[in-house]
Amino acid sequence: MKERPIVPESEILRQREFMKLVRAMDRRPQSYHIVSMGCQMNERDSESIAGMLEEMGMVRARAREDADLILYNTCCVRENAENKALGNVIWLKELKKDKPDLMICVGGCMTQEKGMAAMMKKNYPFIDLVYGTHNLYRLPEYVWRVLTEKRPVVEVMDIDGEVVEGLPEARASKFMAFVNIMYGCDNFCTYCIVPHVRGRERSRTPEAILEECVRLQDQGVREIMLLGQNVNSYRGGGAEFADLLYRVDRLGIPRIRFMTSHPKDLSDELIHAFGELRHLMPQLHLPVQAGNDEVLKRMNRRYTRAHYLDLVKRLRSVCPDIGLTSDIIVGFPGETLEQFEDTMSLVREVRFDAAYTFIYSPRKGTRAAEFPDDTPYAVKSERIQRLIELQQAIALEALEAQVGKTEQVLVEAVSTRDAASVGGKTPRGHMVNFPGDISLIGQFVDVEITSAGRNTLRGRRIEQ
Ligand code: SF4
Numbered sequence: 001m002k003e004r005p006i007v008p009e010s011e012i013l014r015q016r017e018f019m020k021l022v023r024a025m026d027r028r029p030q031s032y033h034i035v036s037m038g039c040q041m042n043e044r045d046s047e048s049i050a051g052m053l054e055e056m057g058m059v060r061a062r063a064r065e066d067a068d069l070i071l072y073n074t075c076c077v078r079e080n081a082e083n084k085a086l087g088n089v090i091w092l093k094e095l096k097k098d099k100p101d102l103m104i105c106v107g108g109c110m111t112q113e114k115g116m117a118a119m120m121k122k123n124y125p126f127i128d129l130v131y132g133t134h135n136l137y138r139l140p141e142y143v144w145r146v147l148t149e150k151r152p153v154v155e156v157m158d159i160d161g162e163v164v165e166g167l168p169e170a171r172a173s174k175f176m177a178f179v180n181i182m183y184g185c186d187n188f189c190t191y192c193i194v195p196h197v198r199g200r201e202r203s204r205t206p207e208a209i210l211e212e213c214v215r216l217q218d219q220g221v222r223e224i225m226l227l228g229q230n231v232n233s234y235r236g237g238g239a240e241f242a243d244l245l246y247r248v249d250r251l252g253i254p255r256i257r258f259m260t261s262h263p264k265d266l267s268d269e270l271i272h273a274f275g276e277l278r279h280l281m282p283q284l285h286l287p288v289q290a291g292n293d294e295v296l297k298r299m300n301r302r303y304t305r306a307h308y309l310d311l312v313k314r315l316r317s318v319c320p321d322i323g324l325t326s327d328i329i330v331g332f333p334g335e336t337l338e339q340f341e342d343t344m345s346l347v348r349e350v351r352f353d354a355a356y357t358f359i360y361s362p363r364k365g366t367r368a369a370e371f372p373d374d375t376p377y378a379v380k381s382e383r384i385q386r387l388i389e390l391q392q393a394i395a396l397e398a399l400e401a402q403v404g405k406t407e408q409v410l411v412e413a414v415s416t417r418d419a420a421s422v423g424g425k426t427p428r429g430h431m432v433n434f435p436g437d438i439s440l441i442g443q444f445v446d447v448e449i450t451s452a453g454r455n456t457l458r459g460r461r462i463e464q
Pocket residue numbers: 185186187188189192193194195229230262
């Protein structure tokens with residue numbers, strides 16, 4: 001991973017001047033609504049976007065319809081995410097007829113796709129601002145230009161990304177936080193658009209990451225998730241990811257998690273960290289994608305089934321209770337029935353707590369989009385159905401195995417199904433609901449697990 005430049009402080013200060021200029025304007029949006037699509041990295045970007053908009057004097061609107069500025073932070077990993085974003089934007093065109101001053105902004109991975117910005121400029125002229133993934137930090141300048149020039153601004157930078165420090169932020173949670181440690185990806189898995197829209201790998205310095213963690217800890221944050229497209233290839237200021245993890249652990253934040261990990265880069269040191277670090281939670285998202293070597297090769301994953309299974313064995317030898325989750329693609333071009341059965345047998349062997357399963361979706365600009373694919377969609381659908389049923393049965397058994405245990409739960413929210421219950425996660429990442437009220441949110445509570453449902457556990461609070 002090459003060292004990447006940090007956006008100069010003078011540029012961030014310049015953007016802060018634009019925030020002040022917008023704030024001082026009489027006719028400017030007073031409220032905002034952000035639609036964040038896709039992964040946790042987008043969610044974290046949305047917190048920076050919210051921070052910038054609030055510095056510009058806007059408040060979070062109660063609903064999308066109430067907002068003066070609506071921003072779509074888009075995803076393009078799968079085609080349906082892209083279609084959903086474009087469909088939503090068309091709906092906004094109608095809203096704008098009743099509300100001509102509504103400012104519509106679209107940014108994120110979708111706009112960074114080759115040719116997308118030009119297409120949007122031509123076909124969606126009612127969009128006021130289109131920006132990409134590499135120039136998000138210039139949002140204040142663009143909002144100011146839209147307001148003063150009174151015409152759409154479309155600016156997507158082709159250059160590879162830099163590291164941005166010092167943006168304002170409005171965090172979504174007071175006690176759980178995402179912390180970016182690196183951006184971009186160098187792996188070029190043949191099905192994946194991420195390296196094309198998020199750029200090459202670049203890491204933040206350990207000092208900047210630790211400073212952010214200490215700040216969050218001082219603010220009362222009790223769980224952090226270190227984020228990157230491939231955290232295992234983190235290289236910041238000479239430190240590798242395991243070194244960084246040991247340093248973050250020493251801060252004493254009660255819970256640390258991280259994602260996403262690439263199996264080819266999971267180091268021995270990182271495996272040992274699961275046996276040694278006090279605050280590192282026994283949970284790992286380790287996307288396997290397929291259980292057959294030939295398919296893995298065509299995906300350019302650069303590991304084998306045997307290597308993956310060996311990682312699982314070693315992880316479980318240092319941390320027997322570790323909860324593993326994964327991503328799996330079904331129907332990759334040319335996947336035979338036998339190759340699919342290898343994926344099924346790997347799932348039976350590893351016994352994931354959860355797996356995000358997808359039918360392969362070709363993305364323009366990736367190598368796999370050119371691969372011949374003669375498997376009918378109906379066959380792929382039937383395969384994924386079998387995989388989902390298998391995975392659900394395994395997940396249920398993993399949940400049932402928790403019944404009778406007492407687990408420490410960090411309470412996240414009131415249950416959406418039962419207002420007299422709250423929910424939160426165990427160290428392993430299982431969601432538990434139990435009777436309780438809003439005052440418990442953000443607290444650690446000992447809960448005895450009393451039953452298992454399809455996706456969640458049920459429990460009762462053990463009074464101290
Ligand atoms: S490791 Fe592969 S799947 Fe993950 S972001 Fe990079 S290219 Fe995409």
